[in-house]
Amino acid sequence: MTRDPRAPKEDPRLARIRGDHEKRRPGARQIAGLLDNPGCVRRQVVELSRTDPRELSRKAGVPPKFGQSPFAISTGNRIEELAKRGSNYDKLLAVLRAECDLPVSASRIEDLNDIGVSGMDADTRLRLRVRRTEHLLQAIVERRPDAPTIIDHPVLTLSVAGVTVYLEPDALVALVIEDRLLLLEIKSFPVVDGQADTDKTTDAARQLAVYVLAARELIARLGGDPGMVSDGPLLVTPRNTSLSDLTANPIPVRRLVAHLSRALRRVEKVDEILASLPVGFTLDPVTDAHNSGADATQATAAALMRIDANYLPECRSRCDLGEFCHRQHRDQQSPAVLGRSARDTLAGVPTFTAAVRIANSAARPDDTAGPGVADALRRAADAERAATDLINRRRA
Numbered sequence: 001m002t003r004d005p006r007a008p009k010e011d012p013r014l015a016r017i018r019g020d021h022e023k024r025r026p027g028a029r030q031i032a033g034l035l036d037n038p039g040c041v042r043r044q045v046v047e048l049s050r051t052d053p054r055e056l057s058r059k060a061g062v063p064p065k066f067g068q069s070p071f072a073i074s075t076g077n078r079i080e081e082l083a084k085r086g087s088n089y090d091k092l093l094a095v096l097r098a099e100c101d102l103p104v105s106a107s108r109i110e111d112l113n114d115i116g117v118s119g120m121d122a123d124t125r126l127r128l129r130v131r132r133t134e135h136l137l138q139a140i141v142e143r144r145p146d147a148p149t150i151i152d153h154p155v156l157t158l159s160v161a162g163v164t165v166y167l168e169p170d171a172l173v174a175l176v177i178e179d180r181l182l183l184l185e186i187k188s189f190p191v192v193d194g195q196a197d198t199d200k201t202t203d204a205a206r207q208l209a210v211y212v213l214a215a216r217e218l219i220a221r222l223g224g225d226p227g228m229v230s231d232g233p234l235l236v237t238p239r240n241t242s243l244s245d246l247t248a249n250p251i252p253v254r255r256l257v258a259h260l261s262r263a264l265r266r267v268e269k270v271d272e273i274l275a276s277l278p279v280g281f282t283l284d285p286v287t288d289a290h291n292s293g294a295d296a297t298q299a300t301a302a303a304l305m306r307i308d309a310n311y312l313p314e315c316r317s318r319c320d321l322g323e324f325c326h327r328q329h330r331d332q333q334s335p336a337v338l339g340r341s342a343r344d345t346l347a348g349v350p351t352f353t354a355a356v357r358i359a360n361s362a363a364r365p366d367d368t369a370g371p372g373v374a375d376a377l378r379r380a381a382d383a384e385r386a387a388t389d390l391i392n393r394r395r396a
Ligand code: SF4
Pocket: 037, 040, 041, 042, 043, 309, 310, 311, 312, 315, 316, 319, 320, 321, 322, 323, 325, 326
Protein backbone atom coordinates (compact mmCIF):
# COMPACT_ATOMS: atom_id res chain seq x y z
CA MET A 1 0.00 0.00 0.00
CA THR A 2 1.40 3.40 -0.89
CA ARG A 3 1.01 6.17 1.62
CA ASP A 4 -0.88 9.30 0.59
CA PRO A 5 1.86 11.98 0.51
CA ARG A 6 -0.73 14.56 1.60
CA ALA A 7 -1.60 12.62 4.76
CA PRO A 8 0.24 13.98 7.83
CA LYS A 9 2.46 11.52 9.69
CA GLU A 10 1.26 10.01 12.95
CA ASP A 11 2.90 11.38 16.11
CA PRO A 12 5.34 8.60 17.19
CA ARG A 13 4.30 9.05 20.83
CA LEU A 14 0.74 8.08 19.92
CA ALA A 15 1.94 5.09 17.89
CA ARG A 16 3.99 3.99 20.92
CA ILE A 17 0.96 4.30 23.21
CA ARG A 18 -1.02 2.04 20.87
CA GLY A 19 1.88 -0.43 20.59
CA ASP A 20 0.81 -3.74 19.10
CA HIS A 21 -2.91 -3.13 19.59
CA GLU A 22 -4.66 -3.00 16.24
CA LYS A 23 -4.91 0.50 14.76
CA ARG A 24 -8.51 1.56 14.47
CA ARG A 25 -9.84 3.76 11.73
CA PRO A 26 -12.15 6.22 13.52
CA GLY A 27 -15.39 7.39 11.97
CA ALA A 28 -17.99 10.06 12.63
CA ARG A 29 -19.26 8.26 15.74
CA GLN A 30 -15.82 8.31 17.37
CA ILE A 31 -15.22 11.95 16.48
CA ALA A 32 -18.64 12.86 17.84
CA GLY A 33 -17.55 11.08 21.03
CA LEU A 34 -15.22 14.02 21.68
CA LEU A 35 -18.37 15.93 22.61
CA ASP A 36 -19.26 13.55 25.41
CA ASN A 37 -16.69 14.03 28.07
CA PRO A 38 -14.18 16.70 27.08
CA GLY A 39 -12.50 16.51 30.50
CA CYS A 40 -11.57 12.83 30.22
CA VAL A 41 -7.88 12.37 29.44
CA ARG A 42 -8.29 8.57 29.31
CA ARG A 43 -10.75 8.80 26.45
CA GLN A 44 -8.66 11.40 24.62
CA VAL A 45 -5.50 9.28 24.87
CA VAL A 46 -7.28 6.14 23.67
CA GLU A 47 -8.96 7.98 20.78
CA LEU A 48 -5.84 9.91 19.76
CA SER A 49 -3.69 6.79 19.77
CA ARG A 50 -6.36 5.10 17.65
CA THR A 51 -6.53 2.14 19.98
CA ASP A 52 -9.88 0.37 19.77
CA PRO A 53 -11.57 1.01 23.16
CA ARG A 54 -13.83 -2.05 22.83
CA GLU A 55 -10.84 -4.28 22.20
CA LEU A 56 -8.92 -2.60 25.00
CA SER A 57 -11.79 -3.11 27.46
CA ARG A 58 -12.00 -6.76 26.47
CA LYS A 59 -8.24 -7.21 26.84
CA ALA A 60 -8.44 -5.53 30.26
CA GLY A 61 -10.95 -8.22 31.34
CA VAL A 62 -14.19 -6.21 31.04
CA PRO A 63 -16.32 -7.00 27.97
CA PRO A 64 -17.96 -3.81 26.66
CA LYS A 65 -21.73 -3.89 26.85
CA PHE A 66 -23.05 -1.91 23.96
CA GLY A 67 -22.32 -1.66 20.28
CA GLN A 68 -24.13 -1.31 17.03
CA SER A 69 -26.67 -4.08 16.66
CA PRO A 70 -26.07 -6.26 13.56
CA PHE A 71 -29.85 -6.17 13.02
CA ALA A 72 -29.85 -2.35 12.88
CA ILE A 73 -26.90 -2.42 10.46
CA SER A 74 -28.57 -4.89 8.09
CA THR A 75 -31.92 -3.02 8.30
CA GLY A 76 -30.10 0.23 7.51
CA ASN A 77 -28.47 -1.39 4.49
CA ARG A 78 -31.83 -2.65 3.23
CA ILE A 79 -33.44 0.77 3.59
CA GLU A 80 -30.51 2.43 1.85
CA GLU A 81 -30.70 -0.03 -1.03
CA LEU A 82 -34.44 0.50 -1.34
CA ALA A 83 -34.19 4.29 -1.25
CA LYS A 84 -31.28 4.60 -3.60
CA ARG A 85 -29.93 2.05 -6.04
CA GLY A 86 -32.88 -0.35 -5.74
CA SER A 87 -35.25 2.32 -7.05
CA ASN A 88 -32.75 4.26 -9.15
CA TYR A 89 -32.97 6.95 -6.42
CA ASP A 90 -36.67 7.52 -7.21
CA LYS A 91 -37.80 6.65 -3.71
CA LEU A 92 -35.31 8.97 -2.04
CA LEU A 93 -36.07 11.82 -4.40
CA ALA A 94 -39.81 11.35 -3.90
CA VAL A 95 -39.36 11.61 -0.12
CA LEU A 96 -37.25 14.74 -0.43
CA ARG A 97 -39.75 16.40 -2.74
CA ALA A 98 -42.85 15.38 -0.78
CA GLU A 99 -41.58 15.79 2.78
CA CYS A 100 -39.10 18.65 2.46
CA ASP A 101 -40.39 20.39 -0.65
CA LEU A 102 -36.91 20.17 -2.16
CA PRO A 103 -36.69 20.84 -5.91
CA VAL A 104 -34.02 18.18 -6.30
CA SER A 105 -33.44 16.60 -9.68
CA ALA A 106 -31.98 13.21 -10.51
CA SER A 107 -30.26 14.57 -13.58
CA ARG A 108 -26.67 14.19 -12.36
CA ILE A 109 -26.17 11.55 -9.70
CA GLU A 110 -22.62 10.46 -8.90
CA ASP A 111 -22.29 7.31 -6.79
CA LEU A 112 -18.75 6.91 -5.50
CA ASN A 113 -19.41 3.53 -3.90
CA ASP A 114 -17.98 1.43 -6.70
CA ILE A 115 -15.03 3.59 -7.61
CA GLY A 116 -11.75 1.77 -8.28
CA VAL A 117 -10.89 -1.46 -10.01
CA SER A 118 -11.12 -5.05 -8.87
CA GLY A 119 -8.20 -6.11 -6.67
CA MET A 120 -7.50 -2.55 -5.49
CA ASP A 121 -6.86 -2.37 -1.74
CA ALA A 122 -9.37 -0.63 0.52
CA ASP A 123 -7.10 2.30 1.42
CA THR A 124 -6.32 3.13 -2.19
CA ARG A 125 -10.03 3.00 -3.05
CA LEU A 126 -10.79 5.25 -0.12
CA ARG A 127 -8.28 7.84 -1.26
CA LEU A 128 -9.68 7.69 -4.80
CA ARG A 129 -13.12 8.40 -3.36
CA VAL A 130 -11.72 11.34 -1.36
CA ARG A 131 -10.21 12.82 -4.51
CA ARG A 132 -13.38 12.24 -6.53
CA THR A 133 -15.45 13.86 -3.78
CA GLU A 134 -13.15 16.89 -3.86
CA HIS A 135 -13.29 17.03 -7.64
CA LEU A 136 -17.11 16.94 -7.67
CA LEU A 137 -17.43 19.53 -4.92
CA GLN A 138 -14.98 21.77 -6.80
CA ALA A 139 -17.36 21.61 -9.78
CA ILE A 140 -20.21 22.60 -7.46
CA VAL A 141 -18.23 25.48 -5.93
CA GLU A 142 -17.38 26.75 -9.40
CA ARG A 143 -21.00 26.25 -10.52
CA ARG A 144 -19.89 24.30 -13.53
CA PRO A 145 -22.71 23.02 -15.75
CA ASP A 146 -21.49 19.44 -15.29
CA ALA A 147 -21.61 19.68 -11.46
CA PRO A 148 -23.59 16.82 -9.86
CA THR A 149 -26.90 17.36 -8.11
CA ILE A 150 -26.37 14.36 -5.85
CA ILE A 151 -23.12 12.81 -4.67
CA ASP A 152 -23.77 9.43 -3.12
CA HIS A 153 -21.22 7.83 -0.79
CA PRO A 154 -18.78 10.74 -0.72
CA VAL A 155 -15.70 10.45 1.50
CA LEU A 156 -14.90 13.49 3.60
CA THR A 157 -11.85 14.07 5.77
CA LEU A 158 -11.27 15.86 9.04
CA SER A 159 -7.99 16.57 10.81
CA VAL A 160 -7.98 15.22 14.38
CA ALA A 161 -4.84 16.09 16.34
CA GLY A 162 -2.93 16.52 13.09
CA VAL A 163 -4.02 13.18 11.67
CA THR A 164 -6.40 12.92 8.73
CA VAL A 165 -9.50 10.94 9.57
CA TYR A 166 -11.55 9.57 6.69
CA LEU A 167 -15.28 9.83 7.12
CA GLU A 168 -16.92 7.14 5.13
CA PRO A 169 -20.63 7.22 5.79
CA ASP A 170 -22.58 4.34 4.31
CA ALA A 171 -25.50 6.48 3.38
CA LEU A 172 -24.67 10.09 2.95
CA VAL A 173 -25.88 12.05 0.00
CA ALA A 174 -24.85 15.56 -0.84
CA LEU A 175 -27.74 17.38 -2.41
CA VAL A 176 -27.08 20.46 -4.41
CA ILE A 177 -30.15 22.63 -4.36
CA GLU A 178 -29.79 26.08 -5.80
CA ASP A 179 -26.67 27.27 -3.99
CA ARG A 180 -27.04 25.13 -0.86
CA LEU A 181 -25.39 21.87 -0.03
CA LEU A 182 -27.44 19.57 2.16
CA LEU A 183 -26.10 16.47 3.81
CA LEU A 184 -28.35 13.52 4.32
CA GLU A 185 -28.09 10.38 6.40
CA ILE A 186 -30.31 7.31 6.27
CA LYS A 187 -30.97 5.51 9.57
CA SER A 188 -32.92 2.37 10.36
CA PHE A 189 -34.79 3.51 13.49
CA PRO A 190 -38.39 4.49 12.77
CA VAL A 191 -40.32 7.67 13.39
CA VAL A 192 -43.56 6.43 14.93
CA ASP A 193 -46.47 8.88 15.06
CA GLY A 194 -44.00 11.71 14.49
CA GLN A 195 -41.72 10.65 17.37
CA ALA A 196 -38.29 9.02 17.13
CA ASP A 197 -36.11 7.50 19.83
CA THR A 198 -34.39 10.50 21.46
CA ASP A 199 -31.03 8.79 22.09
CA LYS A 200 -30.83 7.50 18.53
CA THR A 201 -31.79 10.88 17.08
CA THR A 202 -29.16 12.55 19.28
CA ASP A 203 -26.52 10.09 18.06
CA ALA A 204 -27.53 10.71 14.44
CA ALA A 205 -27.41 14.50 14.98
CA ARG A 206 -23.89 14.25 16.40
CA GLN A 207 -22.70 12.24 13.40
CA LEU A 208 -24.37 14.69 11.03
CA ALA A 209 -22.57 17.53 12.82
CA VAL A 210 -19.24 15.80 12.10
CA TYR A 211 -20.15 15.52 8.41
CA VAL A 212 -21.28 19.17 8.24
CA LEU A 213 -18.03 20.35 9.81
CA ALA A 214 -15.94 18.18 7.47
CA ALA A 215 -17.90 19.35 4.41
CA ARG A 216 -17.51 23.00 5.43
CA GLU A 217 -13.77 22.63 5.87
CA LEU A 218 -13.49 20.99 2.47
CA ILE A 219 -15.60 23.66 0.76
CA ALA A 220 -13.40 26.34 2.37
CA ARG A 221 -10.24 24.55 1.14
CA LEU A 222 -11.74 24.50 -2.36
CA GLY A 223 -12.24 28.26 -2.27
CA GLY A 224 -16.00 28.16 -1.70
CA ASP A 225 -18.20 29.62 1.02
CA PRO A 226 -18.40 27.10 3.90
CA GLY A 227 -21.76 28.64 4.79
CA MET A 228 -23.25 26.97 1.71
CA VAL A 229 -23.30 23.69 3.70
CA SER A 230 -26.61 23.78 5.54
CA ASP A 231 -26.58 23.31 9.32
CA GLY A 232 -29.96 21.61 9.01
CA PRO A 233 -28.95 18.28 7.41
CA LEU A 234 -31.63 15.71 6.72
CA LEU A 235 -32.30 12.47 8.54
CA VAL A 236 -34.17 9.90 6.46
CA THR A 237 -35.82 7.11 8.46
CA PRO A 238 -38.70 4.64 8.09
CA ARG A 239 -42.11 6.00 9.03
CA ASN A 240 -43.93 3.79 11.54
CA THR A 241 -43.37 0.07 10.95
CA SER A 242 -42.91 -0.12 7.19
CA LEU A 243 -39.36 -0.13 5.84
CA SER A 244 -40.58 1.12 2.47
CA ASP A 245 -42.42 4.20 3.77
CA LEU A 246 -39.72 6.77 4.45
CA THR A 247 -39.77 10.19 6.01
CA ALA A 248 -37.13 12.97 6.00
CA ASN A 249 -36.61 15.54 8.72
CA PRO A 250 -34.11 18.39 9.04
CA ILE A 251 -31.92 18.10 12.14
CA PRO A 252 -30.53 21.37 13.54
CA VAL A 253 -26.82 20.90 14.26
CA ARG A 254 -25.46 24.46 14.48
CA ARG A 255 -24.63 24.24 18.18
CA LEU A 256 -23.18 20.76 17.84
CA VAL A 257 -20.90 21.91 15.01
CA ALA A 258 -19.63 24.79 17.18
CA HIS A 259 -19.01 22.43 20.15
CA LEU A 260 -17.27 19.95 17.90
CA SER A 261 -14.95 22.64 16.48
CA ARG A 262 -13.95 23.53 20.02
CA ALA A 263 -13.44 19.87 20.97
CA LEU A 264 -11.23 19.36 17.93
CA ARG A 265 -9.15 22.42 18.80
CA ARG A 266 -8.66 20.97 22.29
CA VAL A 267 -7.32 17.65 21.01
CA GLU A 268 -4.92 19.51 18.72
CA LYS A 269 -2.97 20.17 21.93
CA VAL A 270 -1.46 16.68 21.98
CA ASP A 271 1.50 17.83 24.12
CA GLU A 272 -0.82 19.06 26.86
CA ILE A 273 -2.88 15.86 26.77
CA LEU A 274 0.18 13.62 26.96
CA ALA A 275 1.87 15.73 29.66
CA SER A 276 -0.03 13.94 32.43
CA LEU A 277 1.25 10.51 31.34
CA PRO A 278 4.42 8.88 32.66
CA VAL A 279 7.40 9.12 30.31
CA GLY A 280 7.29 6.31 27.72
CA PHE A 281 3.69 5.41 28.63
CA THR A 282 2.09 2.67 26.55
CA LEU A 283 -1.12 0.64 26.56
CA ASP A 284 0.75 -2.33 25.17
CA PRO A 285 1.57 -4.78 28.00
CA VAL A 286 4.45 -6.28 26.02
CA THR A 287 6.46 -3.05 25.74
CA ASP A 288 5.21 -1.49 29.00
CA ALA A 289 8.23 -0.75 31.20
CA HIS A 290 5.85 -0.44 34.19
CA ASN A 291 4.72 -4.02 33.75
CA SER A 292 6.59 -6.04 36.30
CA GLY A 293 5.40 -9.47 35.24
CA ALA A 294 1.60 -9.06 35.50
CA ASP A 295 -0.39 -11.06 32.95
CA ALA A 296 -1.61 -9.23 29.84
CA THR A 297 -5.13 -8.63 31.25
CA GLN A 298 -3.91 -7.10 34.52
CA ALA A 299 -1.20 -5.12 32.75
CA THR A 300 -3.67 -3.66 30.23
CA ALA A 301 -6.09 -2.73 33.03
CA ALA A 302 -3.25 -1.19 35.07
CA ALA A 303 -2.05 0.86 32.08
CA LEU A 304 -5.57 2.18 31.47
CA MET A 305 -5.91 3.09 35.13
CA ARG A 306 -2.72 5.12 35.00
CA ILE A 307 -4.54 7.60 32.74
CA ASP A 308 -6.79 10.10 34.54
CA ALA A 309 -10.47 9.41 33.93
CA ASN A 310 -13.42 11.73 34.40
CA TYR A 311 -16.11 9.13 35.10
CA LEU A 312 -19.73 10.18 34.71
CA PRO A 313 -22.71 7.82 34.95
CA GLU A 314 -23.60 8.46 31.29
CA CYS A 315 -20.19 7.01 30.36
CA ARG A 316 -21.76 3.54 30.41
CA SER A 317 -24.01 4.33 27.49
CA ARG A 318 -21.74 6.74 25.65
CA CYS A 319 -18.19 5.38 25.76
CA ASP A 320 -16.85 1.96 24.79
CA LEU A 321 -14.71 2.02 27.93
CA GLY A 322 -17.80 2.72 30.06
CA GLU A 323 -18.02 -0.74 31.64
CA PHE A 324 -14.31 -0.79 32.43
CA CYS A 325 -14.39 2.65 34.04
CA HIS A 326 -17.63 1.88 35.90
CA ARG A 327 -16.10 -1.27 37.38
CA GLN A 328 -12.94 0.59 38.38
CA HIS A 329 -14.88 3.39 40.08
CA ARG A 330 -17.28 0.95 41.75
CA ASP A 331 -14.40 -1.18 43.07
CA GLN A 332 -12.65 1.94 44.32
CA GLN A 333 -15.90 3.11 46.01
CA SER A 334 -15.78 6.37 44.09
CA PRO A 335 -18.74 8.73 44.74
CA ALA A 336 -18.81 9.33 40.95
CA VAL A 337 -20.73 6.04 40.47
CA LEU A 338 -23.73 7.72 42.17
CA GLY A 339 -23.84 10.52 39.61
CA ARG A 340 -22.63 14.04 38.99
CA SER A 341 -24.44 15.49 41.94
CA ALA A 342 -22.87 13.05 44.46
CA ARG A 343 -19.47 13.50 42.84
CA ASP A 344 -19.68 17.31 42.97
CA THR A 345 -21.15 17.40 46.48
CA LEU A 346 -18.35 15.12 47.72
CA ALA A 347 -15.59 17.00 45.87
CA GLY A 348 -12.21 15.97 47.27
CA VAL A 349 -13.64 12.86 48.99
CA PRO A 350 -12.15 9.90 47.11
CA THR A 351 -14.22 7.01 48.53
CA PHE A 352 -17.42 6.23 50.46
CA THR A 353 -15.24 4.94 53.33
CA ALA A 354 -13.50 8.32 53.51
CA ALA A 355 -16.92 10.05 53.43
CA VAL A 356 -18.13 7.98 56.42
CA ARG A 357 -14.88 8.60 58.33
CA ILE A 358 -15.01 12.37 57.73
CA ALA A 359 -18.71 12.44 58.65
CA ASN A 360 -17.82 10.84 61.97
CA SER A 361 -15.28 13.59 62.62
CA ALA A 362 -12.24 11.42 62.19
CA ALA A 363 -10.49 13.90 59.90
CA ARG A 364 -6.94 13.19 58.86
CA PRO A 365 -4.27 15.67 57.77
CA ASP A 366 -4.15 14.05 54.31
CA ASP A 367 -7.90 14.55 53.71
CA THR A 368 -8.44 16.42 50.47
CA ALA A 369 -12.07 17.39 51.14
CA GLY A 370 -12.54 21.13 51.67
CA PRO A 371 -13.93 22.39 55.03
CA GLY A 372 -17.34 23.05 53.43
CA VAL A 373 -17.66 19.41 52.28
CA ALA A 374 -16.45 18.05 55.65
CA ASP A 375 -18.93 20.28 57.55
CA ALA A 376 -21.78 19.18 55.28
CA LEU A 377 -20.91 15.51 55.86
CA ARG A 378 -20.83 16.01 59.63
CA ARG A 379 -24.16 17.85 59.59
CA ALA A 380 -25.67 15.01 57.53
CA ALA A 381 -24.28 12.44 60.01
CA ASP A 382 -25.67 14.45 62.97
CA ALA A 383 -29.07 14.64 61.29
CA GLU A 384 -29.04 10.90 60.62
CA ARG A 385 -28.11 10.13 64.24
CA ALA A 386 -30.85 12.43 65.53
CA ALA A 387 -33.42 10.80 63.24
CA THR A 388 -32.32 7.30 64.30
CA ASP A 389 -32.52 8.29 68.00
CA LEU A 390 -36.01 9.66 67.49
CA ILE A 391 -37.20 6.49 65.74
CA ASN A 392 -35.67 4.31 68.44
CA ARG A 393 -37.32 6.36 71.25
CA ARG A 394 -40.70 6.06 69.56
CA ARG A 395 -40.27 2.33 69.22
CA ALA A 396 -39.23 1.89 72.86
S1 SF4 B 1 -15.96 5.70 30.17
FE1 SF4 B 1 -13.95 6.10 31.02
S2 SF4 B 1 -12.70 6.68 29.29
FE2 SF4 B 1 -14.81 6.82 28.62
S3 SF4 B 1 -15.34 8.98 28.96
FE3 SF4 B 1 -15.96 7.85 30.78
S4 SF4 B 1 -14.27 7.96 32.20
FE4 SF4 B 1 -13.51 8.56 30.18
